[in-house]
Amino acid sequence: MVPLRHRNGNQYLHRQSDRYRRQVKRKVGAYHAFIQAGVVGQGQLQYLAVVAPKLVWDSFGSWLRTIRPGIPPSELVVAQALRRTLPDFLSASSKVCALAKFIADRQDTQNMGIFRMTARSERVTHEIASSVLLWRPTCFS
Numbered sequence: 001m002v003p004l005r006h007r008n009g010n011q012y013l014h015r016q017s018d019r020y021r022r023q024v025k026r027k028v029g030a031y032h033a034f035i036q037a038g039v040v041g042q043g044q045l046q047y048l049a050v051v052a053p054k055l056v057w058d059s060f061g062s063w064l065r066t067i068r069p070g071i072p073p074s075e076l077v078v079a080q081a082l083r084r085t086l087p088d089f090l091s092a093s094s095k096v097c098a099l100a101k102f103i104a105d106r107q108d109t110q111n112m113g114i115f116r117m118t119a120r121s122e123r124v125t126h127e128i129a130s131s132v133l134l135w136r137p138t139c140f141s
Contacts, residue, residue: 001027045075048082056081 001023004011013021048056049072056073059081073081094104 042075045078045082049073049075049078059085 001020011024013024016024053072056078057067060073060077061084062080064077090100090104090107094101
């Protein structure tokens with residue numbers, strides 16, 4: 001596509017070739033898909049914050065000055081908790097969940113930094129796997 005000068009965002013696409021117009025539509029479609037994926041991801045973080053705040057705070061594993069009982073965690077806290085519990089989820093539910101099995105089979109668990117974590121209690125691992133499986137019913141297929 002033709003690079004545009006600064007502050008010259010107007011294009012006359014009807015004067016361009018069909019191939020160029022298809023490229024522009026493809027690029028705008030990619031922008032829309034990226035934004036929609038981000039909105040869906042943020043919505044899932046908000047859903048987990050509202051539905052399972054105690055489990056999120058228990059899985060957070062860090063310190064915040066603003067942790068207050070009865071207040072749902074922020075999207076940042078939920079994302080950190082999910083990042084922290086991903087290895088446990090993959091190892092605990094790879095026999096039940098097709099998605100977890102697919103991801104775990106394609107990872108080198110000895111060399112990946114995310115899998116080099118200390119052993120966590122069996123209760124927390126089981127709670128994480130069961131809560132994720134509850135809100136992701138497609139894992140059972």
